[in-house]
Amino acid sequence: MAISKERVIVLKILQRVLEEKAFLSPLLLYYLKNLSNEKRKFIQKLVFSCVKNIIRIDYIIKNFYRKDFSKLEPFVRTSLRAAIAELIILRRKPYAVCDSWTEIVKRKNIGAGKLINAILRNILRKGVPEFKEEWIKYSIPKWLFKKLKREYGFEFALNFSKWFHSQPPYYFRIICEKVNEEKIREEVENAYLKKGYFLSRLSFPPYCYKSFHHPWEVNLREEIYYVQDFSSQTVMHSFCTENIRNVWDMTSAPGGKSLYLSFLLKNKVKIIATEIRKGRGKVLNENFKKFKVDGKVIITDATQFLPRKEFDFIIIDAPCSGLGTIRKKPEILLRMKPDKICEISKIQERLLENGIKSLKKKGILLYITCTITPEENEKLTEKIASRFGLTIIEPCVPEFLKKIKYFFCNGFEADSDFIFGCILRK
Numbered sequence: 001m002a003i004s005k006e007r008v009i010v011l012k013i014l015q016r017v018l019e020e021k022a023f024l025s026p027l028l029l030y031y032l033k034n035l036s037n038e039k040r041k042f043i044q045k046l047v048f049s050c051v052k053n054i055i056r057i058d059y060i061i062k063n064f065y066r067k068d069f070s071k072l073e074p075f076v077r078t079s080l081r082a083a084i085a086e087l088i089i090l091r092r093k094p095y096a097v098c099d100s101w102t103e104i105v106k107r108k109n110i111g112a113g114k115l116i117n118a119i120l121r122n123i124l125r126k127g128v129p130e131f132k133e134e135w136i137k138y139s140i141p142k143w144l145f146k147k148l149k150r151e152y153g154f155e156f157a158l159n160f161s162k163w164f165h166s167q168p169p170y171y172f173r174i175i176c177e178k179v180n181e182e183k184i185r186e187e188v189e190n191a192y193l194k195k196g197y198f199l200s201r202l203s204f205p206p207y208c209y210k211s212f213h214h215p216w217e218v219n220l221r222e223e224i225y226y227v228q229d230f231s232s233q234t235v236m237h238s239f240c241t242e243n244i245r246n247v248w249d250m251t252s253a254p255g256g257k258s259l260y261l262s263f264l265l266k267n268k269v270k271i272i273a274t275e276i277r278k279g280r281g282k283v284l285n286e287n288f289k290k291f292k293v294d295g296k297v298i299i300t301d302a303t304q305f306l307p308r309k310e311f312d313f314i315i316i317d318a319p320c321s322g323l324g325t326i327r328k329k330p331e332i333l334l335r336m337k338p339d340k341i342c343e344i345s346k347i348q349e350r351l352l353e354n355g356i357k358s359l360k361k362k363g364i365l366l367y368i369t370c371t372i373t374p375e376e377n378e379k380l381t382e383k384i385a386s387r388f389g390l391t392i393i394e395p396c397v398p399e400f401l402k403k404i405k406y407f408f409c410n411g412f413e414a415d416s417d418f419i420f421g422c423i424l425r426k
């Protein structure tokens, strides 16, 4: 039997993500580069299904394999997980799936091939168990499901879990000037129309489009769009005012927030952008050049770096637990733990403390995270505001983007990532 090349790629990617803590997006980018659309979709779907359902899959395995699962060779364990994702989650043709995965494993280890075959056929014969616990059903770590229930109630925890399993659309914004806006819109809309792909033009934020097809699928010119989630566009659009002149974007790569600000203010704003990671700083630099941002990139630790001048606007789009982006980056859930959230929150506090030193009197600090834990959001900003005598300004945004005095984009209501924003005035 011929080996399925796509499944071998799936195995390579999953093994790196599940066994070696690698990130999903760069691996997908690398392996899918030269493949047809159909093959890309096959691989992406299977990889995501496996990672997003890993807790449930492992519970299914425990029902059918009584020995210590962690003692299996990593490639055998990963193949079994992928095969179950294909059988149970994607419901692909059962015997083709069993034969294909058995063959892949058999080529490396005949005994393990037999074991996989036996487990998969047993699952097919007996059917999978139903799990009563929501956290297993939705593959959300138990500590997180409990935390969400405790902080925001059962309904939120359930909606969050369902949102995690829904398919994220692509959002992008067009890059245009007043004089060519209509022309660019026509170009974008015609490109999607020609392929027969759904494209939605949003009225807010004003340059935003939504589709389940990436702009590269319709061959859009790179210089006329920037892929950016609805939540990120909205938070910047809501806080961008004409009188901003000097900006420090403290944790800036790849530059999405600065690019939006500069675009709206017609590149008339001067930006200092700091970033701790060299590789990400390089991408940031390229983006600034490409989109003609009047900015300077400095690779440094923004918890320590002190610029020579003061700023009227500071952005901290903080490193965070990223729970609001797990729909696109499900591997976050494999690694996030409560004590890690505490650690991250300490870094965020140090970024805030340092940023405040460089903020002009009456200047604005916009603190953003793409997560939902109070430790990184409300609790932290309240603590900082009272310690430094800053005022938290209530955002002037539509009600659905507000939570008490904060900006809050709710992912399952907006069909986007989650974003939290707090405006602090000195």
Ligand SMILES: C[S@@+](CC[C@H](N)C(=O)[O-])C[C@H]1O[C@@H](n2cnc3c(N)ncnc32)[C@H](O)[C@@H]1O
Binding pocket: 232, 250, 251, 252, 253, 254, 255, 256, 257, 258, 274, 275, 276, 277, 280, 300, 301, 302, 303, 317, 318, 319, 320
């Ligand atoms: C959420 S991302 C920023 C995204 C960016 N604002 C955008 O919209 O494209 C956070 C960034 O902060 C960087 N970072 C983390 N700790 C930092 C520190 N101490 N100093 C500077 N940058 C830091 C990370 O490497 C990461 O690139």
